[in-house]
Amino acid sequence: MDSGKQWNSGFAFSPNEFEIHSIAQEKTTSVVAASAAVGLNIHKGKSKILRYNTACTNPITIDGDDLEDSKTFTYLGSIIDEHGGSDANVKARIGKARAVYSQVKNIWNSK
Known part of the structure; x- marks a missing residue:
């Protein structure tokens, strides 16, 4: 099973590590903003990142603070x-x- 997007020419595009990190950071920022909009705060000390099947080690942050990685x-x-x-x-x-x-x-x- 290919995780990339299939194009008509048969070329499969797989996102690189930078794009994956950018998407993960955007999703995290979006969750923080949506939570704050309804009066909820994400506790940075209790929040962790589980990296699944990736070699990327770039930190995911909330308000400039790196979240801890979990195994x-x-x-x-x-x-x-x-x-x-x-x-x-x-x-x-x-x-x-x-x-x-x-x-x-x-x-x-x-x-």
Whole structure:
């Protein structure tokens, strides 16, 4: 699957790292502005960037302050990592299941 735009001549255009960074910065600035318009403030210290499948390391900023990069993100119990893999998610779910099983096992053994 090609991530570029298909032109009639068969030429596929893929955005370069600079364009991707510019788009990400524009989206971030837009979210900050829309939030401020309704009275919400984005907390710069709690906001992080998860770079997915990119080599670009240019900082994304809010009001001139660089946002911290993150390697993983947990959303609704699922772990999302910078490579899009599910290994960390599977390991976390197995670990949670083991913890619950060991608690239930103690109850079963006590009867």
